[in-house]
Amino acid sequence: MNVNDANKYIKDSLKAYCDDMIPERAFEVKAPHVLFLNEHEFEEISKTKAHFNFELPIVRFIVINIGSVYYLIAAGDKNLRCDNIDFSEEEIDNVIFLGCVESLKLKIPTHISAYQIIEDICEPTDDNDKGYPIETVCKFFEPIKAFRIPEEIAQSKELLLPLLGKIIVSNVHLRTLQFSEYTMNSYVDFFDSGFFDYNIINSFLSYCWRYSFLDVYRCLEPLFRHLKLPELKAALGIDASIDDIGELLDKHCGWRPQETGSMQQLFDDDTDYLSVELKSRFKNLEIGDSSNEKVGKLVYQLRNRIVHHQDKYSPIENLLAQKKWDGLIGCILDAITELRKKFPY
Numbered sequence: 001m002n003v004n005d006a007n008k009y010i011k012d013s014l015k016a017y018c019d020d021m022i023p024e025r026a027f028e029v030k031a032p033h034v035l036f037l038n039e040h041e042f043e044e045i046s047k048t049k050a051h052f053n054f055e056l057p058i059v060r061f062i063v064i065n066i067g068s069v070y071y072l073i074a075a076g077d078k079n080l081r082c083d084n085i086d087f088s089e090e091e092i093d094n095v096i097f098l099g100c101v102e103s104l105k106l107k108i109p110t111h112i113s114a115y116q117i118i119e120d121i122c123e124p125t126d127d128n129d130k131g132y133p134i135e136t137v138c139k140f141f142e143p144i145k146a147f148r149i150p151e152e153i154a155q156s157k158e159l160l161l162p163l164l165g166k167i168i169v170s171n172v173h174l175r176t177l178q179f180s181e182y183t184m185n186s187y188v189d190f191f192d193s194g195f196f197d198y199n200i201i202n203s204f205l206s207y208c209w210r211y212s213f214l215d216v217y218r219c220l221e222p223l224f225r226h227l228k229l230p231e232l233k234a235a236l237g238i239d240a241s242i243d244d245i246g247e248l249l250d251k252h253c254g255w256r257p258q259e260t261g262s263m264q265q266l267f268d269d270d271t272d273y274l275s276v277e278l279k280s281r282f283k284n285l286e287i288g289d290s291s292n293e294k295v296g297k298l299v300y301q302l303r304n305r306i307v308h309h310q311d312k313y314s315p316i317e318n319l320l321a322q323k324k325w326d327g328l329i330g331c332i333l334d335a336i337t338e339l340r341k342k343f344p345y
Helices: 003-021 039-046 094-101 114-122 134-138 157-170 181-192 198-205 209-218 230-236 242-253 259-267 276-284 295-307 322-342
Strands: 048-055 060-066 069-075 088-090 144-149
Touching: 003 039, 003 094, 003 114, 039 048, 039 094, 048 094, 048 157, 060 094, 069 094, 094 134, 094 144, 114 134, 157 181, 157 198, 181 198, 181 322, 198 209, 198 322, 209 295, 209 322, 230 242, 259 295, 276 295, 276 322, 295 322
Parallel strands: none
Antiparallel strands: 048 060, 060 069, 069 144, 088 144
């Protein structure tokens, strides 16, 4: 980590914000280094590296290491909590702040007073050429939280991403939709099973039921090839994975599994892809006009009605009552978890 680059980012951000908010005046951060660092902190900064970066519209994560110690830094939400017993929240110090400020592109929130920046930093009353304490600088940027995490998790996306997913869905204040306790548990169970999918997070953060439903439905689509291709793979004696075979067939032959048939096959009473209990819960949702209608077909038809909706005067959100949207999303989440245990990809 280059301490000069990090300090330059802080200085440029503060100056640009003040220039933008009060354009009739020109400002300058005179201190060579905005943050005051002692000799030990300078040494620690030289050992700091930024690694994995994970961004969402409402919160952003980055992993940094300071020597042999790894931290997960979260930016954008001061109320974010983490209940993982392997993660311990740490106080934000100079080294952690400088270690992530540029990599995360920390922003200055619009409610910050430019005059306060000018008073505290741009035009100090004393000749401070060594920099300022962390409390003076950090308060002008969006909030961050730091969690110390085990090295084996920090160095593995396969381990870290499901844990990040669980952190997000466990912070209920991030959501817009009022999911039931059952559906909230279904979100957590998916990530607790060691899986990750951006679509699941998008579903949780969605502002409307139909898009939340579509995002979880998208997670079913990659599984369709696992219904159709195992026999072909065995017949041809191919060593490639089902997903690789599916991608090659799509690229060279334009072949993709037929969705209607795949959905019916997944949810059919005569197959064992899903548990009997889960199939029963799907049926009890009564999302069709008749209890005799096939669940897989109904779910696929609902997907089509949303995707191909064109009537600007028809509220597509009213296709289902809120309770049924919630129940359907929870059931699909459970189906994805069950299916991915059978068809890992």
